[in-house]
Amino acid sequence: LPIPPLCLPPGTKQILDLPLHVLDDKKRLIRTFEVCNVAEPGQNNWLRTHFIERHGAHRVHVRVRFSVRDCSSMRAVASSCKETFTLYYHQSEADTASQELPEWREGPWTKVDTIAADESFSQVDSTGKVVKMNVKVRSFGPLTKHGFYLAFQDSGACMSLVAVQVYFYKCPAVVKGFASFPETFAGGERTSLVESPGKCVPNAEETSMTGSPGVRLHCNGEGEWMVAIGRCTCKAGYQPIDEERACQACPLGFFKVSVGDDPCHLCPAHSHAPLPGSSECVCQNHYYRSASDNSDAPCTGIPSAPRDLSYEIVGSNVLLTWRLPKDLGGRKDVFFNVICKVCLAGSSGPCVRCGDSVQFEPRQVGLTESRVQVSNLLARVQYTFEIQAVNLVTELSSEAPHYATINVSTSQSVPSAVPMMHQVSRTTNSITLSWPQPDQPNGIILDYQLRYFDKAEDEGNSFTLTSETNMATISNLSPGKIYAFQVRARTAVGYGPYSGKMYFQTSVGGERSEMVQDRLPLIVGSALGGLAFLVIAGLILVMFWPVSSTAGLGVKYYIDPSTYEDPNEAIREFAKEIDVSFIKIEEVIGSGEFGEVCFGRLKHPGKREYTVAIKTLKSGYTEEQRREFLSEASIMGQFEHPNVIHLEGVVTKSRPVMIVTEFMENGSLDSFLRQKEGQFSVLQLVGMLRGIAAGMHYLSDMNYVHRDLAARNILVNSNLVCKVSDFGLSRFLEDDASNRTYTGAPGCKIPIRWTAPEAVQYRKFTSSSDVWSYGIVMWEVMSYGERPYWDMSNQDVINAIDQDYRLPPPPDCPTVLHLLMLDCWQKERVQRPRFEQIVSALDKMIRKPSALKATGTGSSRPSQPLLSNCPPDFPSLSNAHEWLDAIKMSRYKENFDQAGLITFDVISRMTLE
The missing domain is CATH 1.10.510.10 (Transferase(Phosphotransferase) domain 1)
Structure with missing residues (x-):
């Protein structure tokens, strides 16, 4: 900043010399303004700059280069000499300054700082003054008018002003994150962040997830960009180039499906992109995408027919198996449908669809495995089975699904399975059972075979007996034991399949024979299984229960209620049940996630009444909501500290369910x-x-x-x-x-x-x-x-x-x-x-x-x-033992002695270990 001709207060003495040529500390010739009227007290000398336009700046920085003579080297004037000067500024809309205005005093001027030298000089040599230069930087703002003046006030120093540089910070125009931001001036305060709105570059769009629209950067007080809010990114069909400064259209044969910073990709199989900037590739003829496919997925076709279809007659059922199609159409989601047709003997017409009585296991449509079992077929009948191969694009194709066909002729079939068994009576050593005829006997039932074994033993140790009727008594059993039973029917063709296992129990000694038609033994078996599960769960809980390494020293750890198999157990352990008659709700004071929050009173028998806060669970709650509501009580009930809310108890045995805590008057x-x-x-x-x-x-x-x-x-x-x-x-x-x-x-x-x-x-x-x-x-x-x-x-x-x-x-x-x-x-x-x-x-x-x-x-x-670990400042304590007594930890004196923790200095360096 060039210094203009000298401006002095009218009537003052010539105390600032015109610019002089002197040597600086590096022997370079420089021009300075100097003053050295130290012999006369009460100095008030000013130097003012010309009018400086701020050019939009909000905060200005001033770098001053100067030298100061050491007052101690001028002993005759040491009392009136000073080694400082003061920097001021004055804002104005125009260059209106004169010799009289602004007045030469602090009033119209705003003080920036009193500036002192870090180094001063005290000697001269034959070539002139040898000075030591000081450089100081000061800043001020916010500026609001068109421009300003600077002024330097001397109050009795011997100094020279060598250079004044006035500057400001601004953030340069930039393209960042596919958004362009204009040149932005730094704020008026040192810690200001000036927000600058950005504009997305061509073919980019805003993808802000902040909830507030707009792309913004912030310019800090030193002209640096920081804290980006929101951003832009390339549109679908365009990819980033030039380090996130531009977006380029995808070339032919390439695509980009969504907004983002990803590059364009080559079109997937059986698709093409006919135009630049494509966001999706179009499927070729006879290829498709399903509704569940992403738009960037390959295009696929329908599968070919299943291969190697074969069958096996198993009793009265037909088991169909096949291999996967040779061509899956480019997909993995292949399914199979089964079409069953019956061709009646003596009929000249076409085969017709099988009736609803025919059963398919696991199902008829949407099979994921290449096998199906067909049951409830008629004997000595010709069937035709078609196995269709389909996938998720089959319905989009004009072609019919490809399928494989096989003909099956059923012969005389074995009977189907017996559907159930009933207990007729039982004693301590026998059980009498009955069962109905199979739903499809497929001939005359000759007899039934019954298989049974002790449920507690291996199934391989089973016994059988034959009955010509649909009832049998099984003897020589043990009292109170549970047995598994299965039965199957036999015709001239052979035995049908065994029924499912059913469990029955003999009576305990002293019981009379019972005529029952229910399945109580099965329930007993389930209960025993549940008991075994509880025992195992208990063992696991013991194994994983939190155990402190300092067990025995009174350390207590929080236990998560969700670790309990039964959440109610956690409630019973950590929260006290309160009789609802002890509680009186007086006022609803708010609402929570699960219900209302109330003010009330609690009075236990024989104790005084006191105020409490009551959380209630709203009606119509689910069991999960009840569990979540009470889990807070299970947590709160584990804490006992004057700065943690205290749980009084819970009400779970009546409605509404409540959590009762101490009442905090100020909320x-x-x-x-x-x-x-x-x-x-x-x-x-x-x-x-x-x-x-x-x-x-x-x-x-x-x-x-x-x-x-x-x-x-x-x-x-x-x-x-x-x-x-x-x-x-x-x-x-x-x-x-x-x-x-x-x-x-x-x-x-x-x-x-x-x-x-x-x-x-x-x-x-x-x-x-x-x-x-x-x-x-x-x-x-x-x-x-x-x-x-x-x-x-x-x-x-x-x-x-x-x-x-x-x-x-x-x-x-x-x-x-x-x-x-x-x-x-x-x-x-x-x-x-x-x-x-x-x-x-x-x-x-x-x-x-x-x-x-x-x-x-x-x-x-x-x-x-x-945050030091030093012990408290107890000036009256002289050793570690007294300190332990003062903090009520006397029981650790021996431990401290053994560890060499004797002085406060050693104690202060203790670590957690």
Whole structure:
């Protein structure tokens, strides 16, 4: 910036020399403005620039190059000498400055900073002054008028002004993500993000998933683009080129089916793309795509006929088998249909379709295996079977399905299976059974063969007996035993198939013979099987029950109710049943996911009455809803801590089903803070945060991951005690410090604004992800319930966090608290503090409130000064034993002595191991 001719206040002395030629510290000839009126006190000397147009800039940076004479080298004037000068600016719509205006005082001018030299000089040599140059950069804004002046005020220094450079930052025009963004000036504040709308390049379209339309980039205070919101991508039929700067049409024979960044692909088999920019390839003649095929799938044809069709007569049934068609049409989804035709003897007409009495196993249409069994056929009849091969494009083709044909002539058939058996009577050593005739005897039944065996033994140890009637008594059985029975009929052709197994039990000694027509023994057998299952389940539960490595020291871990085979068992173990007559509901105060939330009173016999909160389950619930509703009580009932909501009990034996908890008069923390904005001291807010951290420390030690920690899920009582609540997203965490994660279901809803990035991206929930959420809660508390990230969409939040954007400190937030928030928001979860450390840090702030007075953000951050593992500051304690006594852990004195933990310095370096 060229310096104009000197502008001085009228009536002042010539205290700034006209530009002089001097040598700088590198012996180069330079021009400077100099002043050195240090001998006279009360100096007020000014130098003003010409009018500088801002050209659209919102914030301006000034780089000043200058030298200052060391006052100590001028002892005669040391008392009045100074080594600083002041930089000002003044905005104006036009160049209207004169010798009188703006006035030469601070009023019309805005002070930027008082600038001091890092290095000064004190000696001269024969060639002139030897100076030491200083370079300082200052910035100011926001600027709103057409231009501005700069002014430099000297108050008694011996200095020279060598160069002044005035500049601003802007983000250059750019094409990024298939969108073009114009040149954009940086914002008026150092931390400003100026949003710049983008425009999709030709043949691209917006694919924003943020819920708000538009493609945007943000220009930061140093002229750098960051935090992209939304993006463009190439349309269907167009592919990216030139590093996401342009979209090119797919060439002939290529296609791209959808919007996206994928390249064009060669058309799949039996299809072609007749035009450039095709989004789909057209099928060739006699080839098709089914309704379930994607538009980029190959085109396929119908299958050829099945091969090697054959049959086998099995009793009164016909088993048809075949091989797959030689040509499947290019598809794997081949199915088979069976057409049955009967050709009656003596009939000159064509064969007709078989009646509904003919049965096909497994089915007649849509067979996936190359076999089918046909039953209920007539004896000595000619049948024709057609096996059609079809696939999902057969119905699109004008051609008829290809099929294979075979003729089958049935001879005299064996009888069909006996449908069922009945118990007529039983004794301690015999059972009498009866059964009906087969549905298709296919001749005269000569006799029946009965097979039976002890259910507890191998089927190979079976016995048989023959009966000429459809009733038999089986003797020589053991008392109280369960036996399996099967029966089959015989004609002149042979035996038919055995019936299915049926189970009957002999009576226990002393019972009279019973005439029964039911299947009680079968029920008994099922019950025994169920008992065996319960025993096995019990063994598995014991094997996998969480076991602490510190068993015997009183350590307690949270147990996920879903690990119980019977969820009601978890309710009985962790939640106390309350008689509904002890509860009086007085008022409905809200509604929840499963029903209403009420205010009421609870009075146990012989005890005083007190207020409670009551959640009720709405009528018409399903069993799954009831289980989900009560699971929160199964979780809550395992916790006992002053900063965790307390479960009074449940009502499950009457309607409605209820969960009863302590009543928190001030409701949820976020709405409470919004109602009381500005009414609490910083120390009170820190006290609330300390309570929440203590509750989470307790839950973390229980191996419990909350997953939904937010101010809305913190309840506040009349004494401003905060308690963690809402355990609907809880999950059990395995006791493995190296892998404390939980992978959520793909469709699980996640509170994006409160959730750590690894939990959003990979569904990895840990105590460390709860620490991230706690940092957001800190921000909510210090901003009196402000919405995190304001009106940004969830996708905008994800993008900003991924690019290392973090929430700024709320107004009047102490610096130490914001630094603690930033520690909680470390990208790498292992670098985040533990809740134990957070509680310790907040305790230190409460003990030393002066640390909470500094506000704003500093240029550098300490290396977690608040999170040290040092023991509390007890100046009166002289050794480790006294310290253990003070913290009520005297029982560990011997352990500390054995481990050499004698001094506070050694104790402070203790690790978890």
